[in-house]
Amino acid sequence: MSETTVLVAEDNPELREALVDTLELGGYQVIATESAEAALDKLQSAQVDLLLSDINMGKMDGHELLGQVRSLHPWLPVILITAFGNVGSSVRAMRDGAADYLLKPFKPEDLLASVSRYARCRASDSSEPVAVERESQQLLMLARKVAMSDATVLISGESGTGKEVLAQYIHRHSNRQGKPFVAINCAAIPENMLEATLFGHEKGAFTGAYNSSPGKFEQANGGTLLLDEVSEMDIGLQAKILRVLQEREVERLGGRKTMSLDVRVIATTNRDLKEAVRQGQFREDLYYRLSVFPLAWKSLRERPADIVPLAERLLSRHCERMEETANLDDSARNALRQYPWPGNVRELENVLQRALIIQEGGVINASALSLTTFENSIGATASLPEYEQDSEPSSSVISDADLGNDLKKREYEIILSTLRKQGGKRKETAEALGVSARTLRYKLARMRDMGINIDSLASA
Numbered sequence: 001m002s003e004t005t006v007l008v009a010e011d012n013p014e015l016r017e018a019l020v021d022t023l024e025l026g027g028y029q030v031i032a033t034e035s036a037e038a039a040l041d042k043l044q045s046a047q048v049d050l051l052l053s054d055i056n057m058g059k060m061d062g063h064e065l066l067g068q069v070r071s072l073h074p075w076l077p078v079i080l081i082t083a084f085g086n087v088g089s090s091v092r093a094m095r096d097g098a099a100d101y102l103l104k105p106f107k108p109e110d111l112l113a114s115v116s117r118y119a120r121c122r123a124s125d126s127s128e129p130v131a132v133e134r135e136s137q138q139l140l141m142l143a144r145k146v147a148m149s150d151a152t153v154l155i156s157g158e159s160g161t162g163k164e165v166l167a168q169y170i171h172r173h174s175n176r177q178g179k180p181f182v183a184i185n186c187a188a189i190p191e192n193m194l195e196a197t198l199f200g201h202e203k204g205a206f207t208g209a210y211n212s213s214p215g216k217f218e219q220a221n222g223g224t225l226l227l228d229e230v231s232e233m234d235i236g237l238q239a240k241i242l243r244v245l246q247e248r249e250v251e252r253l254g255g256r257k258t259m260s261l262d263v264r265v266i267a268t269t270n271r272d273l274k275e276a277v278r279q280g281q282f283r284e285d286l287y288y289r290l291s292v293f294p295l296a297w298k299s300l301r302e303r304p305a306d307i308v309p310l311a312e313r314l315l316s317r318h319c320e321r322m323e324e325t326a327n328l329d330d331s332a333r334n335a336l337r338q339y340p341w342p343g344n345v346r347e348l349e350n351v352l353q354r355a356l357i358i359q360e361g362g363v364i365n366a367s368a369l370s371l372t373t374f375e376n377s378i379g380a381t382a383s384l385p386e387y388e389q390d391s392e393p394s395s396s397v398i399s400d401a402d403l404g405n406d407l408k409k410r411e412y413e414i415i416l417s418t419l420r421k422q423g424g425k426r427k428e429t430a431e432a433l434g435v436s437a438r439t440l441r442y443k444l445a446r447m448r449d450m451g452i453n454i455d456s457l458a459s460a
Ligand SMILES: Nc1ncnc2c1ncn2[C@@H]1O[C@H](COP(=O)(O)OP(=O)(O)OP(=O)(O)O)[C@@H](O)[C@H]1O
Pocket: 128, 129, 130, 131, 157, 158, 159, 160, 161, 162, 163, 164, 165, 166, 228, 268, 270, 310, 313, 345, 346, 349, 445
């Protein structure tokens, strides 16, 4: 027996009874109400997994109810029942964040199919992405819609905004749920290994290939493959990826057999991929192939309503892991809201982890968050007293961690000052530093994760 509870709001007694019967026969627990107001009341007291509401009802209609539910219970899937032929109403329902709509008259199996799709999608709160800002909720709604198709999705957004979280969300809400979700970070794997990692290889295909091995495409068969930071793939490999996507088959390196594939591809990028196309670094045909359905996360500072709920979720996740209990106080919440978050959600997570370690008494206040920007921390280094030639440092013991941090900070300072000298131009900066453009991008992404606002510092 399903534990799922459906709340029904329907003022017509016959239809209400029919809905209740169908849902109960479908194995759901049902709470029936005769108005939108009564449904809102019930939501205060009962644990509900899905709301099914008619649009045409007495004082408060289904649209208004949907609006209230979206702000009071953002996670709750809502299915609206609309009158046949009222296209405007159905369009409005979807735009306002309904999970689905049913056109009257509908068959009992259509009702059960829709309810099971969206009730099934409900995961435990802690695995769903946090989305309180209206635009974030709309993004999740679009993601749920595209999840039901097999379309290729391109997720863009600054580093650390939650692109991988969104990709997993799409996978979980698709028919491929339960099949493999395989992720590969195209920036983290050395260029010469990427092809073999993606396509697999047979024994002896290249020096060092002592055994045959399946590639990520094969491992993801039946499921979803995430090509993380797809822009970091070299142009030759891009052509091969395009071929796999078009022909839906893959051949291992050094192999002769082709294997047919049933893989949904999701790609992510933190660069402007269109710009990369313009600069000749990314194939236009692959761009169009990947971006059949583009989704974009805003940076965290552009969705302020998400900040504190995200912080609470991340904090409780880490508390669980560390078997600790800690809460944010008002000063911490305010500080979180005011900080610009150049490293987005990943930076928020780092900040909370650190705060959890240094907090005392289970309360995290603003000072435990130590939200200093890198600008201030460079200032602090510059003003440190220099040791006199003949005097000993005050502490002769420098820990490895301190040394590592100092070196990293030094490296970041060098990268930033070179960027400044080169007028912010990445290509010239990489040349001046003697590293590849790809390595520089990787380092800049890690710096952003640390909360360094590269653009403002590079132009300072
Ligand atoms: N909406 C969200 N709800 C809950 N956790 C989130 C959300 N967005 C991001 N996170 C958490 O923040 C961290 C960074 O997210 P994620 O790895 O998805 O970002 P990303 O954009 O893929 O980063 P990168 O560009 O560096 O690959 C993860 O620990 C993730 O769990």
